[in-house]
Amino acid sequence: xxSFFPTALENLIDKxxxxxxxxxxxxxxxAFFVLGLxxxxxxxxxxxxxxxxxxxxxxxxxxxxxxxEICPICASEKRDRSQICVVAEPRDVASIERGREYNxxxxxxxxxxxxxxxxxxxxxxxxxxxxxxxAGGVEEVIMALNPDTEGETTSMYxxxxxxxxxxxxxxxxxxxxxxxxxxxxDDATLQRALEGRVEM
Amino acid sequence: xxSFFPTALENLIDKxxxxxxxxxxxxxxxAFFVLGLxxxxxxxxxxxxxxxxxxxxxxxxxxxxxxxEICPICASEKRDRSQICVVAEPRDVASIERGREYNxxxxxxxxxxxxxxxxxxxxxxxxxxxxxxxAGGVEEVIMALNPDTEGETTSMYxxxxxxxxxxxxxxxxxxxxxxxxxxxxDDATLQRALEGRVEM
Numbered sequence: 505x506x507s508f509f510p511t512a513l514e515n516l517i518d519k520x521x522x523x524x525x526x527x528x529x530x531x532x533x534x535a536f537f538v539l540g541l542x543x544x545x546x547x548x549x550x551x552x553x554x555x556x557x558x559x560x561x562x563x564x565x566x567x568x569x570x571x572x573e574i575c576p577i578c579a580s581e582k583r584d585r586s587q588i589c590v591v592a593e594p595r596d597v598a599s600i601e602r603g604r605e606y607n608x609x610x611x612x613x614x615x616x617x618x619x620x621x622x623x624x625x626x627x628x629x630x631x632x633x634x635x636x637x638x639a640g641g642v643e644e645v646i647m648a649l650n651p652d653t654e655g656e657t658t659s660m661y662x663x664x665x666x667x668x669x670x671x672x673x674x675x676x677x678x679x680x681x682x683x684x685x686x687x688x689x690d691d692a693t694l695q696r697a698l699e700g701r702v703e704m
Numbered sequence: 705x706x707s708f709f710p711t712a713l714e715n716l717i718d719k720x721x722x723x724x725x726x727x728x729x730x731x732x733x734x735a736f737f738v739l740g741l742x743x744x745x746x747x748x749x750x751x752x753x754x755x756x757x758x759x760x761x762x763x764x765x766x767x768x769x770x771x772x773e774i775c776p777i778c779a780s781e782k783r784d785r786s787q788i789c790v791v792a793e794p795r796d797v798a799s800i801e802r803g804r805e806y807n808x809x810x811x812x813x814x815x816x817x818x819x820x821x822x823x824x825x826x827x828x829x830x831x832x833x834x835x836x837x838x839a840g841g842v843e844e845v846i847m848a849l850n851p852d853t854e855g856e857t858t859s860m861y862x863x864x865x866x867x868x869x870x871x872x873x874x875x876x877x878x879x880x881x882x883x884x885x886x887x888x889x890d891d892a893t894l895q896r897a898l899e900g901r902v903e904m
Contacts, residue, residue: 508797508798508801508802509769509794509798510759510760510769510770510771510772511771512752512755512756512758512759512760512771513756513760513769513771515752515755515756516752516753516755516756518752519748519749519752519753523734523737523738524733524734524737525730525733525734526734530725532795533724533725533795534723534724534725534726535756536793536794536795537723537724538723538753538756538757539756539757539760539769541757546753546754546756546757547753547754547757548719549719549722549753550750550751550753550754551750552712552715552716552718552719553716553719553738553746553747553749553750553753554746554747554750555712555715555716556712556713556715556716556735556738556739556746557738557739557741557746557747558712559710559712560710560712560713560739569709569710569713569739570710571710571711571712571713572710593736594709594736595732595733595736597708598708598709601708602708
């Protein structure tokens with residue numbers, strides 16, 4: 505397709521179109537929006553990209569994203585060091601922290617095992633988790649991965665690796681989402697909710 | 705809401721969330737994607753923003769976006785200078801050019817009249833259009849704005865301004881989209897298609 509926009513604009517559209525979930529039309533809209541930003545705003549957008557890439561890296565302990573060497577959660581003296589909650593992505597830490605219930609530590613895998621996408625144990629931060637558990641002081645590891653095939657496979661794999669260290673391994677409860685309606689629950693969820701029924 | 709991400713990452717998320725149609729969750733996903741880009745790719749994204757802002761401006765004649773003083777279409781000797789197609793946005797020029805049918809010039813208003821959004825004639829590139837028409841040599845002005853209230857109001861307003869110069873003013877045909885199905889056409893479109901029926 506021939507280009508009907510100036511080169512620099514086409515280039516910016518291409519950059520936006522490279523982002524996940526952004527098609528060519530959306531990319532155009534975003535690029536036009538950026539062109540129309542007040543003086544300095546576009547520059548500060550560009551700076552934000554550079555700054556994020558330059559200062560954000562993974563915590564040497566839990567592998568969560570941080571701008572310090574050790575992230576605030578791992579560094580906090582108020583957190584329970586006997587619990588490690590294992591999540592797939594940094595955003596999952598944010599989700600659980602928002603609940604303000606959990607007070608242990610985290611471990612971020614940066615993905616899940618996925619043979620189809622050629623993601624094996626060495627592509628995830630699994631050995632770092634094993635090191636933490638083997639170092640002692642950990643009583644429970646809570647697997648908080650997605651309740652799908654890849655998440656469950658990954659949970660099983662990690663569970664088998666760390667149980668020999670005498671640690672208790674648990675997973676999140678599956679069931680009907682709070683506030684939702686039985687009518688809209690899929691069969692698998694309903695089945696899981698039945699299996700996991702608790703006495704009242 | 706407390707922040708669970710490093711400051712630079714929160715800042716980048718905020719920048720993405722400022723874009724039209726991008727919510728907080730999508731902004732997070734985009735920011736994580738940018739963090740995970742190969743070395744140099746994030747920098748080239750940032751550079752693309754800066755470059756687009758620095759080099760892209762409006763053509764002094766048709767007000768379309770360009771990186772030259774006069775855009776390639778206005779500068780081309782192959783285009784018919786007696787026709788001006790009036791569109792609301794630069795992307796509309798791209799849409800019409802893709803059809804490879806139209807060979808006249810364009811005029812980009814950069815919006816439409818919208819009393820509700822406080823957009824009046826002085827906020828659009830209307831006086832520039834009047835100057836072009838009054839300079840002579842223009843035989844037909846084709847209004848190609850959206851077939852909605854604002855588009856039609858703008859077309860009527862401009863039509864009344866430029867007709868005194870003895871120019872023919874037309875608008876795009878309204879009707880059933882090619883390849884679509886009568887069943888799915890809304891009442892207004894169907895009504896317009898009936899009104900605009902042509903002899904076979």
